[in-house]
Amino acid sequence: MSGLRRARGYSPMSATPESSAVLADVLATIRACVARGGTPVVGFDLDGCVFDTRPRQVHIFRELASRRGFDALYRVEVEHFKDWSLANSMRNAGLAEAFIAAHEPEVRQWWASHFFTTEYVLYDHAMPGAVSFCRACADAGAIVIYLTGRDIKMRAGTEEALRRFGFPYDDVSAVLITKPTFEMDDTAFKESALEAIAARGEVVSYFDNEPANVNLFHERHPAAKVVFVETDHSPRPVEPVEAIPWIRSFLLV
Numbered sequence: 001m002s003g004l005r006r007a008r009g010y011s012p013m014s015a016t017p018e019s020s021a022v023l024a025d026v027l028a029t030i031r032a033c034v035a036r037g038g039t040p041v042v043g044f045d046l047d048g049c050v051f052d053t054r055p056r057q058v059h060i061f062r063e064l065a066s067r068r069g070f071d072a073l074y075r076v077e078v079e080h081f082k083d084w085s086l087a088n089s090m091r092n093a094g095l096a097e098a099f100i101a102a103h104e105p106e107v108r109q110w111w112a113s114h115f116f117t118t119e120y121v122l123y124d125h126a127m128p129g130a131v132s133f134c135r136a137c138a139d140a141g142a143i144v145i146y147l148t149g150r151d152i153k154m155r156a157g158t159e160e161a162l163r164r165f166g167f168p169y170d171d172v173s174a175v176l177i178t179k180p181t182f183e184m185d186d187t188a189f190k191e192s193a194l195e196a197i198a199a200r201g202e203v204v205s206y207f208d209n210e211p212a213n214v215n216l217f218h219e220r221h222p223a224a225k226v227v228f229v230e231t232d233h234s235p236r237p238v239e240p241v242e243a244i245p246w247i248r249s250f251l252l253v
C-alpha cells in the first residue's frame with residue numbers, strides 16, 4: 001500500500017506523480033475510445049470531489065456565530081472539517097467542550113437547514129485543477145456527467161456554481177444529474193442513474209469521494225477507470241477496493 005493510499009483528508013494541492021499519472025491515464029482512455037469510434041462518458045461527483053464544500057460550512061458556521069453571538073465559532077476554519085462530525089470540527093478548532101456540549105444541537109440544526117440548499121452551494125470552491133481536468137476530458141471528446149447526491153431543489157445553485165467556476169456545462173457534452181428527492185439514498189440513486197449514463201456511451205471513468213460509490217461503479221464497470229478522490233466521506237465503514245486508484249488533487253505535476 002503506497003503512502004498516497006494511507007493519506008487521508010482534504011489536501012487539494014497535493015498533486016503527486018502518481019495522481020498525475022491517474023489523470024493522464026483517464027485522458028488517454030478517452031482518446032482511445034474516440035479513436036475506435038466510441039462515445040466516451042466520464043462521471044464526476046460534486047461534493048467533496050470537484051467542489052470543496054468546506055467554505056460552505058465555514059460560511060454557515062459564521063452566520064450562526066454572528067447572529068447568536070457565538071464568537072468562538074469564528075475559530076472554525078476549512079482545515080477543521082475532517083469528518084462529518086460538527087462536534088469534531090469545533091473540537092479541532094479548539095472550542096471548549098462546555099460550549100460544544102451546550103450548543104452542538106443548535107449548530108447541527110442550523111447547519112442541516114442551510115447546507116443542503118441551492119443558495120449555500122454557491123459558497124463552495126471548485127477544487128484546484130478540477131475545471132481544467134473536466135475541460136480536458138470534454139476537449140478529448142468525452143461527455144462529462146456530473147452525478148450528484150444533491151437533490152432537484154439544489155439544482156439552480158449547482159448550475160450557477162458550475163458556470164461561475166468555469167466547468168464545462170453549457171454545451172452538449174456536459175450533463176448534470178440531480179436526485180429527484182432529498183430522502184433518496186445517494187448510492188441507491190447513483191446505482192439507478194448508472195444505467196442512464198451507460199446508455200449515453202461507454203463509461204470510461206468515474207470520480208467520487210464516497211468509498212461505497214466508487215466500489216459500486218468499479219463492480220458495474222470493471223473496465224472503467226474508477227478513481228477515489230480522498231477528501232472526506234460518510235462515516236460508513238467502507239474502504240475503496242484495492243484495484244481503485246486514489247487521488248487527492250486534480251492538479252498535475
Ligand SMILES: [Mg+2]
Binds near residue numbers: 046048
Ligand atoms: Mg461526494
